[in-house]
Amino acid sequence: MRFTRLLFPRAIALAAAAGLLLSSCSSPSGSSDVSGTAAVADSTKAAGAGPAANSPLQVVAEFTDPQMVGVAVAPGGKVFACFPRWDYNPVYPIAEVGPNSTLKPYPNASWCVWNDSVKSEPLKHWICPQTVFADKSGMVWVLDPASPGLKFTVPGGPKLVKTDPKTNEVLLTIPFPESVAPRKSYLNDVRIDLQNNYAYLTESGLGALVVVDLKTLKSRRLLDKHPSTKAVKGLVIKAEGHPMIDAQGKPAQFNADGIALSTDNAYLYYCPLTGHTLYRIKTAALRDAALSPEQLAQQVETVGEIPASDGLEIDQANNVYLTSFEQSALLRRTPEGKIETVAKDARLQWPDTYSFAADGNLYVANSAIHKTPNWNKGVGQPRQPFRIFKMALPK
Template identity: 85%
Template sequence: MSFSRSLLPRWAAVLAGAGLLLGGCSSPADKSKTTETAPAANDSTAAFSAATGSPLQVVAEFTDPQMVGVAVAPGGRIFACFPRWDYNPVYSVAEVGPNNTLKPYPNAGWCTWNDSVKSEPLKHWICPQSVFADKSGMVWVLDPASPGLKATVPGGPKLVKTNPKTGQVLLTIPFSEAVAPRNSYLNDVRIDLQNNYAYITESGVGALVVVDLKTLKARSVLGKHPSTKAVKGLVVKAEGHPMLDATGKPAQFNADGIALSADNAYLYYCPLTGHTLYRIKTAALRDPALSEAQLGRQVENVGEIPASDGLEIDAANNVYLTSFEQSALLRRTPVGAIQTVAKDARLQWPDTYSFAADGNLYVANSAIHKTPNWNKGVGQPRQPFRIFKMPLPK
């Protein structure tokens, strides 16, 4: 999930005025620390208690900093990412251990971002937004490299493939400004091992990015198509709270959620500020001979959905939706029926999914609607950021 680029300068100013933006987003100097324990969570508020009969189990919880993404690799290892938005995480990508402990991933060096390493933007997490485990067990990290959501660091936007078994970085794919301009924000990624491609939503300008993992060439597509754009004038809500900035302007979130069909034939996606699910054949996305107009005609309107952040698809091609407006997890069946998988007050802005090999569904909550930008400059009380799991419904 990310913020509309048109609102970022205003949001950054609000945060700076509140003393929340950290100079240079520098990491703490103590690099010897390899494990940190999150501050104890205070969750006494009745509104934050689990819904009766909720299938959601808490896997981990963190008071700070803000967490947006989760990935579960084969074997059950859990990874999370903490973008440098309005806080400065010690570990911006971490492996989650018992008792809410965090271990820097792949190491402390990659998690360091300060003036001492600014000449090496491709060797450090600058503002990692998404972490994803592919079916072969490799863990990918998407870094839009936009600390404080102000602008990309030149040379910083990248997609990185890692091997969690060895802790090695296997591949780093940098993105030029033609693909990730200064006002871009690379948001979420899916890996197509069958065709050796990566597909990315870009929410700053509004586009999809297609990456050939053989040649490492990337293309930005559908940048002028309505399917990647926020619906103008639409006011989305979370827990009944309208997403309006300090001036009363509605949040405009572009292409965000993304998922691959079980057979890799279709890519599903949606703008967060919107109520429409789209899909396109991946074969069309992989064809550089198609013009933008031709590619646009390949986009299919799948149907109406509640406003959603994260998407995922199961083996039966049910599309799972994180419904921040309803504090719920939903799924859309292949025939278009919307079903509630879980509804729980603790799902404060459910963000991204990860399906584990053991049949469990994992989801992280990011409480974006509680941040100062959407509350006239004053952050609101919230529960801890959590990773939940539940059995994948049949």
């Protein structure tokens, strides 16, 4: 998911008090495992209902703080979570999730450190990771837009990192030049095309797609002037009926965000979060560097109208799954264009990111973005814990 370049009030306070842009995420206790449980009872009650009757969702893990936005499940069954440096300075921005909601730094504790002592090595540390994604071969990728507080990128910090969850080794680090990830950019989500050896990304700060040749490690910024990657101006999106309007009275303008790769790798689906339209483009066109911006724009297809959505994914039957934060629901769009409800549950407070597991389960994380201070006149609202859910993938 996630988002626009906003430094939340809490982040401002943290920056002044603790140097958010270069702060440490090492554990005060020095322990390699920390617990993310112990949700405050009053907060949970104030946030509303528990599970819906006959809800298919099972809680895998839950965390009171810091804010979680993403989940990935590797083919071997390991679960990973992503905690960006937005309002808080997480101990482990990327973590392996263990029993009882415990967290282990991933790939190791050194990668989780970001402070003055390591500021000369922005490519060797998580600065503000936004996405963790498991590809079909079992590798885990982390996309780090390197923009703490969602304000500006740290020079030399934006990167895509390939890791092996079996060995906890970093296999590949791909830096993005400022021409691809400008200072006001926010690289958001990624999908890996193993057939053509490419990565496809959304960039939500300014609005664009990014493609990466995984053989040459060269990247290109595309469709950064096209309306398909831009928020719909004037549209006020809502979550649980709450209008997403900032303290200055401006509606949230979230650009290209959700992304999904078709099963045959032929099409990339994407959507701006502030919008109700699903788009797609042939991946062959994205890989063709000979196409002019005008020629590439002609390849963009409008798939159809959808509810405002954050995360996207596609199953083997080419159903496009949508996280509907407006409805606290998980939806899917059939190839025929029918929108179906997969799960509706009050605990889905801003469902954010999907992950399909090899065992047939669908995982999803909720990030409760609408409860944060920026969208509530500077005052964070009571909320339930951040949770990772799973359910059997519906037929």
